[in-house]
Amino acid sequence: MGRGVINPCNFRWNAKEVAYSLDDCDTHILLVDDAFLRLVPALREHSAALNTLIYCGKGPVPEGMLGLEALLAMPRRFPTRAGTVMIWRRDVHRRHDGAAKG
Secondary structure, rough: OOOOOEOOOOOOOHHHHHHHHHHHOEEEEEEEEEEHHHHHHHHHHOOOOEEEEEEOOOOOOOOOOOOHHHHHHOOOOOOOEEEEEEEEOOHHHHHOOOOOOO
């Protein structure tokens, strides 16, 4: 079973500040919704730790990203790798449906 920690992400930060926090926490997986999709190229450029991007928006899954719905339908919830998971959703503070189950 994979292990991870869920970290909040400040949506007021720019891409360089977010990338710094990803690297500081050794974050490998990032969930991104439509509101922050435009920052993905800069995050990829500035973060050395980030290697898996999971799209949790409403549109088609962008190239180079995994789709959340497809991953949830798989026997394992996420590709497992030791490290940290950061959920980056604009509305995460309003959601109470749980975040990660092992």
